Amino acid sequence: MAGDEKIAVLDFGAQYTQLIARRIREMSVYSEILPPNTSVAALLQGGYRGVVLSGGPSSVYENGAPLPSSQLFEAGIPVLGICYGMQAMGYLLGGDVVPSERREYGKAEIELTGRSPLFEGVRPDAGDRLQVWMSHGDTVRRPPAGFSSLGSTTNCPVAAMADERRRLYAVQFHPEVAHTPQGGTILSNFLDLCGVKRDWSMPSFIETTIDAIRARVGSDRVLCALSGGVDSSVVALLVHRAIGDQLTCMFVDNGLLRKGEAEAVVHTFRDNFKINLDHVDATSRFLEALRDVTDPEVKRKRIGAEFIAVFEDEAKRLGHIPWLAQGTLYPDVIESVSFKGPSATIKTHHNVGGLPENMTFKLLEPLRELFKDEVRRVGEVLGLPADIVWRQPFPGPGLAVRVLGDVTAERLDVLREADAIVQEEIRAAGLERELWQAFAVLLPVRTVGVMGDFRTYANVVALRAVTSQDAMTADWARLPYDLLGRISNRIINEVHGVNRVAYDISSKPPATIEWE
């Protein structure tokens, strides 16, 4: 789907692995992260034009350390080892790899002593020295036979090495991070050494993906479960571009969405994009399933099970559809294959939208090679409205895990109104893209207040706004006081049944982003 000209990045677990793939893609070459034990045969058959060995937390001489097959170095394709990748190359080819006298983290300067096309166009910053970013505990003391050393730091006798004949290259530092200012040139030189074509771009990705979908699906029908989030929306648009009316999108309205969301999905996809949209209003089914349920995990299970039941009923009604299009992304894919990379620690939640086990669809996952921001870019190119492209994450169980305790139609309405004010004010303040999430939570307690001459005894709404990179950790957002004041005033004045607003100042961990 991504063309033949690509580079493999074998993931040994460094926090920067994804960044390597990103940098290479930014140079218009498609790059894919693969498990460290990917066989040489698979790499050759996959048509990879070069292989990067990522960094990682292990030591090569440790028991069970992940290592590539040493045949990789005889396979005739260029290899670039980065950090642990360099140590693995040095170790497997008979060099001398030892613990550093001092572990080295952060900025360092390399004295360039050798010449190599890998450093073509790289200009030392001062004298013969090049500024780089290091993060390692082991070091190559003596390069393997056939290699020459290209430079050293005070701590690291061989900071880069190359065997030009076999096109094997290695650097102890991290060329992929911004703190190695000329790292981009080094990676770009490696791509030149691989002889790979630089023709990967979003429009070309979209074109080849559309062609591939047409070729795979033929005249079959395809079903796509649309949630209104960016991933399923982009999948729907791509598949629609490819096969038009052969696509049916099923939008299950579980009654747990935010204000105006269901209407917006119907309007965008049915009216604007003219996609066959099956809008299933299952509000009452979900409310029934949630009746008297207060435990958060039971809520999630009930909602998941109800989704499956609705999906099954509806799919039967739609007749035989052999294909299911899904918005699986790259992090979801590598999560399941990574050795112990950063990917292994991402995300713990199951999405509601898991499918009935007894239903057998052929799967179409056109986004499985993309990162989230690349999916957004595809969405933009396909003309998806900005409010969907930039939507903040929203949990599958929706407002049910934000109405703490009993979920009733009335309480959902109160939360929906309060949340709409939060969304409006955050957008007006221009903070929507800066925040990972901002939302309202309806608490299961009532407090005393006074309105005019009357005593009130009404609901409390909690505000939650967090910044985060990946939802694994999050910090409460330092929202301006004026904004907090405005949101609080508006909620108390405009939402019937709320007389108090509190701001959640807990970080994750130990709190979580959602309250349930």
Ligand code: XMP
């Ligand atoms: P927590 O609350 O665990 O949430 O800090 C981390 C991220 O996951 C979202 N979230 C969910 N997403 N199904 C989902 O699809 C769920 O059950 C679920 N629970 C939490 C949450 O909104 C945040 O972005």
